[in-house]
Amino acid sequence: MKIFNCEIxxxxxxxxxxxxxxxxxxxxxxxxxxMLSAIExxxxxxxxxxxxxxxxxxxxxxxxxxxxxxCNWLLPKDxxxxxxxxxxxxxxxxxxxxxxxxxxxxxxEFAKHxxxxxxxxxxxxxxxxxxxxxxxxxxxxxxxNDEVPEDAATMTGHAAGxxxxxxxxxxxxxxxxxxxxxNEPYRALIGHFRHEVGHYYWDHLIAPFPKKQKAFIKxxxxxxxxxxxxxxxxxxxxxxxxxxxxxxxxxxxxxxWEDWAETWAxxxxxxxxxxxxxxxxxxxxxxxDPSGKMSMTADVDxxxxxxxxxxxxxxxxxSFAVNSxxxxxxxxxxxxxxxxxPVKEKLLFIHKTIKKAxxxx
Numbered sequence: 001m002k003i004f005n006c007e008i009x010x011x012x013x014x015x016x017x018x019x020x021x022x023x024x025x026x027x028x029x030x031x032x033x034x035m036l037s038a039i040e041x042x043x044x045x046x047x048x049x050x051x052x053x054x055x056x057x058x059x060x061x062x063x064x065x066x067x068x069x070x071c072n073w074l075l076p077k078d079x080x081x082x083x084x085x086x087x088x089x090x091x092x093x094x095x096x097x098x099x100x101x102x103x104x105x106x107x108x109e110f111a112k113h114x115x116x117x118x119x120x121x122x123x124x125x126x127x128x129x130x131x132x133x134x135x136x137x138x139x140x141x142x143x144x145n146d147e148v149p150e151d152a153a154t155m156t157g158h159a160a161g162x163x164x165x166x167x168x169x170x171x172x173x174x175x176x177x178x179x180x181x182x183n184e185p186y187r188a189l190i191g192h193f194r195h196e197v198g199h200y201y202w203d204h205l206i207a208p209f210p211k212k213q214k215a216f217i218k219x220x221x222x223x224x225x226x227x228x229x230x231x232x233x234x235x236x237x238x239x240x241x242x243x244x245x246x247x248x249x250x251x252x253x254x255x256x257w258e259d260w261a262e263t264w265a266x267x268x269x270x271x272x273x274x275x276x277x278x279x280x281x282x283x284x285x286x287x288x289d290p291s292g293k294m295s296m297t298a299d300v301d302x303x304x305x306x307x308x309x310x311x312x313x314x315x316x317x318x319s320f321a322v323n324s325x326x327x328x329x330x331x332x333x334x335x336x337x338x339x340x341x342p343v344k345e346k347l348l349f350i351h352k353t354i355k356k357a358x359x360x361x
Contacts, residue, residue: 001114001272003279004036008050015117016110018072025050028060028074031085031120037074046077063087068102070109086116088128092140092152094167101143104170108141111190115197118268121303123358124201129161136161137200143167156192158199165192183250185336191265198264199257205357206260212353219346220263221256230255246342263346266337267354270315270347273335274302277318284321294320308351312344 004013011022013036018027025038028047039060042048046059058076063084065071073084081088089112094101119126129136140152142164148154153164168174169189179187206212217223234254243253252262277298285295296317305311319335326334339347 001117001276001279002034003276007038015114016072018066027072028062029072030060030074031116034117034121036072039074044077047074065109068096068105070106071113073113085120085126085128086113088130089116089137089139090141091129091138091162092142092149094141094143095146101146101167104167105141107170107189108165108167111193112139114190114272115193115268118272119197122271122354124354125204125357125359135204137197138162140164141167156196158196161200161203163193163196163200165196185249185332191269194265194268195261198261201264201357202257202260205353215349216260217256219342219349220259223256225255227255227257231258244338245340248337248339248343248346259346260350263343264350266339266343267347267350269335270311271302273318274298274311274315277314278302282318284317293317306355308348309344312339312347 001015004015004017005011006013006020006023006025006027008025009020009023011020013020013027015029015036017036019025020027020038026040026047027036028039029036038050039047040050042059046061048059060074061077061079063071063073063075063086064082065084065087071084071087073086075081075084083090087109094105094108096102096105116126127136129138138161140149140162142148142152142154143166144154153159153162155164156166156169157164169178169192175187175189206216231254234251240250240253243250247253247259247262248266249262252259278301281298283297285297289295294317296314298314298318300311300314302311316339323333323335326332
């Protein structure tokens with residue numbers, strides 16, 4: 001993720017900021033420009049980019065979810081929609097009568113907006129089910145503590161473009177308990193979004209194309225295997241160390257669809273981490289590394305870098321460094337995964353698939 005700067009005072013900003021803490025200037029994210037812009041009140045309740053901004057002034061309105069404190073994205077003032085492209089994807093949100101659910105929804109939206117940021121930067125096709133029911137994407141945020149709509153699922157998952165995320169995943173205590181119960185090395189809210197959306201894009205980027213499906217089967221396996229039975233077998237057998245040879249996680253070994261979704265999520269982990277390193281201008285040059293294998297300079301925007309093998313090499317050095325820092329603080333590894341040669345090949349396949357699917361603008 002980028003680190004932004006206030007156009008008025010150059011204060012460092014985060015993606016979710018709505019006001020500059022230094023100069024109190026209002027802020028809004030303009031997805032078409034991939035930038036967090038300084039804004040000022042204009043006429044008729046609209047906002048304009050500031051006079052000092054390094055671009056032509058334009059009029060905008062906040063997404064209607066701004067009033068709930070969950071979105072800072074802007075729309076053109078004459079847009080027919082009241083929701084930004086990220087919030088337009090919502091179907092069911094948590095019960096707003098609960099303060100706990102309000103905060104959980106806030107965390108869910110922060111993660112989803114970061115996902116949509118990446119999808120837009122990668123120029124992947126993206127539309128809401130409310131606009132294109134057959135091919136669109138939609139999100140349900142569900143908790144079993146409230147009444148679940150009849151047409152909604154009760155568990156985190158994906159089906160025909162409908163992604164369900166359990167609200168409890170936004171509670172760090174609940175999520176950690178689930179991670180321990182399921183014997184997972186890593187469980188993050190944004191990881192769920194990236195994983196489930198991976199299923200959605202398999203349906204649209206792989207399934208309709210016989211040649212791509214054939215290439216997919218060669219790397220990931222035959223997806224026609226009984227999916228429900230495969231999951232039952234996975235949970236019944238428990239941990240099996242064999243998955244480490246060719247899969248990014250134990251769950252990825254349960255079925256080719258899950259292998260794709262897990263690997264897809266890791267592709268996004270890698271690209272996002274490298275962009276953060278690039279934004280900070282990170283350079284790793286250990287003085288006691290005569291081989292130079294533990295050195296890297298984050299001087300390339302990974303969203304624009306076509307050499308994914310080079311990106312992977314940079315990421316391996318970066319992950320070793322951040323894991324070492326975490327261990328110095330008595331914390332678990334930030335990226336507790338080993339990318340074997342088969343996993344790298346799958347990641348490269350996903351990279352090429354995404355690049356070919358990019359919408360030309």
